[in-house]
Amino acid sequence: MYIGRFAPSPTGELHFGSLLAALASYLDAKSNNGLWLLRIDDLDPPRETIGASQKILESLNNYGLNWDREVIYQSQRYTLYQQALEKLLSTQLTYACNCSRKSILERSGKPSYDSYCLSNPPSNTDISHPICWRFNTGQETVQWLDGIQGPQIYKESQLSDFIIKRSNNLWAYQLAVSVDDQQMGVTHIVRGQDLLRESANQLLLIKSLKLNSIQFSHIPTLTNLKGQKLSKQNLAPPLSANNISRDLFKALILLGQNPQKSLLNASKADILHSAIINWNINAIPLDYSSIQTGV
Numbered sequence: 001m002y003i004g005r006f007a008p009s010p011t012g013e014l015h016f017g018s019l020l021a022a023l024a025s026y027l028d029a030k031s032n033n034g035l036w037l038l039r040i041d042d043l044d045p046p047r048e049t050i051g052a053s054q055k056i057l058e059s060l061n062n063y064g065l066n067w068d069r070e071v072i073y074q075s076q077r078y079t080l081y082q083q084a085l086e087k088l089l090s091t092q093l094t095y096a097c098n099c100s101r102k103s104i105l106e107r108s109g110k111p112s113y114d115s116y117c118l119s120n121p122p123s124n125t126d127i128s129h130p131i132c133w134r135f136n137t138g139q140e141t142v143q144w145l146d147g148i149q150g151p152q153i154y155k156e157s158q159l160s161d162f163i164i165k166r167s168n169n170l171w172a173y174q175l176a177v178s179v180d181d182q183q184m185g186v187t188h189i190v191r192g193q194d195l196l197r198e199s200a201n202q203l204l205l206i207k208s209l210k211l212n213s214i215q216f217s218h219i220p221t222l223t224n225l226k227g228q229k230l231s232k233q234n235l236a237p238p239l240s241a242n243n244i245s246r247d248l249f250k251a252l253i254l255l256g257q258n259p260q261k262s263l264l265n266a267s268k269a270d271i272l273h274s275a276i277i278n279w280n281i282n283a284i285p286l287d288y289s290s291i292q293t294g295v
């Protein structure tokens with residue numbers, strides 16, 4: 001059974017880059033007779049925008065991207081994350097750390113973490129720098145065959161002990177997604193290439209928590225004219241409800257699917273139906289720069 005998912009963070013409304021990720025994961029799931037689930041990654045209240053979750057659901061509905069089952073909200077699942085943290089604690093795969101960003105930079109000259117607290121555990125009395133919990137990546141090398149980007153390898157020197165629970169008590173992305181994807185029964189993840197590195201960390205957690213493995217595929221990231229990733233943070237324009245068919249058509253061109261011209265004026269249901277039948281993940285390009293959408 002194929003189970004895919006789309007997991008936006010409600011930091012703003014969906015933009016065209018999000019549509020590409022949503023559409024690619026939807027089409028891959030549906031063309032494999034799978035389920036496509038929706039999870040709202042609302043783990044970080046300070047970064048969230050009021051009403052964004054609702055707008056995201058409306059936007060997906062507008063495009064006809066109907067999800068299966070109930071929407072899942074990460075904010076309601078802290079107990080599961082706590083259980084995972086305890087499991088990692090019991091196998092010594094996590095450790096407390098109270099290093100500030102400044103102290104890490106001063107020690108090693110770079111922001112990536114140098115595992116200092118693994119051999120110098122903080123004393124609990126130091127409240128000036130509250131502790132976070134880090135995953136001990138040890139001497140691991142992570143390898144996988146990405147469904148779009150091909151063979152991936154992250155060696156020990158490229159991995160650093162990432163945070164799984166932050167010093168402000170918020171759960172970090174990697175732990176939460178690993179636990180949730182497992183609990184939701186996700187078998188395939190199709191998402192943006194900006195998360196490629198996170199997949200290495202997610203695979204480490206999958207192995208350590210003895211979770212089921214997942215097939216990862218990363219679509220290229222869409223950039224704006226300045227070459228920055230299209231994102232809510234750099235104010236990518238939200239999707240509008242007025243150009244549904246045109247947006248879907250354009251997204252299919254970017255994803256290398258070569259939709260028939262006549263679909264440009266077809267209904268969203270017809271466009272999606274045809275896209276599911278003709279979906280070819282191998283046709284997705286490694287970047288979009290040479291693609292002219294013509295619309």
Ligand code: GLU
Nearest residue numbers: 007008009041177191195
């Ligand atoms: N919530 C993450 C984001 O919006 C994506 C999570 C995922 O696809 O794993 O960047």
